[in-house]
Amino acid sequence: MKGVSRMVEQGTFRVKAGLAEMQKGGVIMDVTTPEQAKIAEEAGAVAVMALERVPADIRATGGVARMSDPDMVLRIMDAVTIPVMAKVRIGHFVEAQILESLGVDYIDESEVLTPADEEFHINKALFTVPFVCGARNLGEALRRIGEGAAMIRTKGEPGTGNVVEAVRHIRMVMSEIRKLQNTPDEELMTFAKDIGAPFNLVQDVKRLGRLPVVNFAAGGIATPADAALMMQLGCDGIFVGSGIFKSNDPKARAHAIVDATLHYDDATLLAEISKNLGEAMPGLEISTLRQEDRMQERGW
Amino acid sequence: MKIGVLCLQGAVREHVASLEQCGVDVVCVKKKQQLADVDGLIIPGGESTTIGKLIERFDLAETLKKYIRQGKPVYGTCAGLIMLAKHVEGSKQFILGGMDITVARNAFGRQRESFEEDLLLPFLGEEPFRAVFIRAPLIKACGAAVEVLANCRDEIVAARQGNILVSSFHPELTDDVRFHDYFVAMAKQYKRDHAKE
Numbered sequence: 001m002k003g004v005s006r007m008v009e010q011g012t013f014r015v016k017a018g019l020a021e022m023q024k025g026g027v028i029m030d031v032t033t034p035e036q037a038k039i040a041e042e043a044g045a046v047a048v049m050a051l052e053r054v055p056a057d058i059r060a061t062g063g064v065a066r067m068s069d070p071d072m073v074l075r076i077m078d079a080v081t082i083p084v085m086a087k088v089r090i091g092h093f094v095e096a097q098i099l100e101s102l103g104v105d106y107i108d109e110s111e112v113l114t115p116a117d118e119e120f121h122i123n124k125a126l127f128t129v130p131f132v133c134g135a136r137n138l139g140e141a142l143r144r145i146g147e148g149a150a151m152i153r154t155k156g157e158p159g160t161g162n163v164v165e166a167v168r169h170i171r172m173v174m175s176e177i178r179k180l181q182n183t184p185d186e187e188l189m190t191f192a193k194d195i196g197a198p199f200n201l202v203q204d205v206k207r208l209g210r211l212p213v214v215n216f217a218a219g220g221i222a223t224p225a226d227a228a229l230m231m232q233l234g235c236d237g238i239f240v241g242s243g244i245f246k247s248n249d250p251k252a253r254a255h256a257i258v259d260a261t262l263h264y265d266d267a268t269l270l271a272e273i274s275k276n277l278g279e280a281m282p283g284l285e286i287s288t289l290r291q292e293d294r295m296q297e298r299g300w
Numbered sequence: 301m302k303i304g305v306l307c308l309q310g311a312v313r314e315h316v317a318s319l320e321q322c323g324v325d326v327v328c329v330k331k332k333q334q335l336a337d338v339d340g341l342i343i344p345g346g347e348s349t350t351i352g353k354l355i356e357r358f359d360l361a362e363t364l365k366k367y368i369r370q371g372k373p374v375y376g377t378c379a380g381l382i383m384l385a386k387h388v389e390g391s392k393q394f395i396l397g398g399m400d401i402t403v404a405r406n407a408f409g410r411q412r413e414s415f416e417e418d419l420l421l422p423f424l425g426e427e428p429f430r431a432v433f434i435r436a437p438l439i440k441a442c443g444a445a446v447e448v449l450a451n452c453r454d455e456i457v458a459a460r461q462g463n464i465l466v467s468s469f470h471p472e473l474t475d476d477v478r479f480h481d482y483f484v485a486m487a488k489q490y491k492r493d494h495a496k497e
Contacts, residue, residue, distance in 0.1 A: 008416075010412070010413065010414065010415045011412075014473060014474075015416055015432060015434060018414075018473050019411050019434050019435065022311055022346050022347065022378070022379070022435075023310075023346075023347070024309070024310060024312065024346075025307075025308070025309040025310065025312070026309045026310075026350055041349060044349070044350045044357075045350070046309065046347040046350050047347070081405060082347055100412065103410045104410075105411035105435070258354075259354075259357065262308060262309065262354055263330075263358075
């Protein structure tokens with residue numbers, strides 16, 4: 001029997017958002033070398049984020065942080081069979097064109113890098129490759145989806161090993177969604193105007209009771225308990241940036257965070273999972289950061 | 301009629317929604333005890349390496365393999381197809397096996413090459429089926445017991461062997477529940493046959 005094929009379409013929103021749907025319940029890990037990528041894959045990561053420096057090092061080094069060297073991204077793509085993501089600066093659509101040409105599976109338009117445009121984000125709908133973007137609240141998430149983002153993550157405060165900002169952001173998004181669900185239809189336009197979000201997406205969120213795309217946690221997750229906390233608060237999965245390879249036993253910690261993301265609601269198992277992992281990454285108190293060092297303020 | 305969805309990682313929510321549209325009860329299976337009273341099981345799409353590791357780590361392998369060996373209805377999409385294959389080209393990853401097929405992972409390419417396309421699937425009726433392929437695997441070879449259900453670009457993308465059903469595409473990402481209806485019918489048939497015994 002032979003199927004007759006017609007109407008082939010690549011890069012539809014369904015195909016782009018679909019990859020993120022396949023990542024749900026999983027952990028995406030920042031890696032800087034092919035060896036780290038293999039450790040992540042072995043631990044059970046659903047994808048890796050290829051970058052030259054993890055956020056903690058970007059924070060420590062200062063200066064302008066840019067897209068990684070394409071050669072380094074390609075070497076990581078060769079090292080693993082799971083999807084590979086990479087970061088571009090906010091608004092830097094040429095960095096995105098370059099990463100798309102490499103065949104990267106997902107692009108993160110990320111506040112971890114130094115923004116290239118302080119006014120406009122990338123028109124992500126133009127690309128075949130899907131994008132993930134950070135958000136601190138419902139309006140910001142829906143603006144990014146309006147521009148074509150196929151996946152959202154909390155911004156948190158990257159490179160701090162402090163989960164407090166990620167918690168603030170997911171609580172904000174979830175509480176705004178609950179409020180929207182109780183908002184009568186005649187008030188929706190004003191709701192959309194107040195949060196600065198596209199009206200049709202506000203309607204979608206009210207109907208679905210969640211974002212129309214997958215929503216991961218990011219920005220400060222350092223322990224299995226942090227991952228489980230974000231899952232219990234309603235995230236679909238976890239990004240761990242500096243938390244794994246800045247800890248003193250990356251293999252064990254990566255493994256444990258994957259397990260905790262699955263069994264996030266089983267405290268007895270979480271206790272088992274959290275045993276003997278060594279030191280977590282050193283943490284930063286958010287109030288010690290200067291205003292200009294707060295990465296979450298980048299983008300709008 | 302109660303159908304389980306293996307809930308370790310991946311597109312669980314979508315399969316649950318499709319099954320509910322088919323009018324059956326749905327159970328998310330995370331622990332092996334939950335397999336005991338389900339009349340059929342869906343292994344969803346996700347990352348097959350991750351799902352395999354979690355099956356091993358949380359001691360689900362033997363229970364799942366036994367479920368498949370007993371001939372109970374199982375449907376695997378994408379990563380689920382990989383888990384049910386006898387052999388995966390160029391890979392030593394953990395799989396459950398059960399179906400006499402050889403599978404190539406990411407066979408159409410990377411995410412950039414992912415696509416959707418109308419397939420004519422006579423066993424589901426005349427209306428074309430919108431098949432969504434995401435970093436999809438392909439069936440490169442299959443044994444005599446395997447019935448090919450769908451081709452795309454001259455490759456095998458859906459098949460059945462006894463009560464094992466697989467597709468390399470994702471019916472759960474569309475509103476079309478004909479594929480799920482077909483699986484539910486398999487599960488109902490199995491239940492009827494075994495009620496007589």
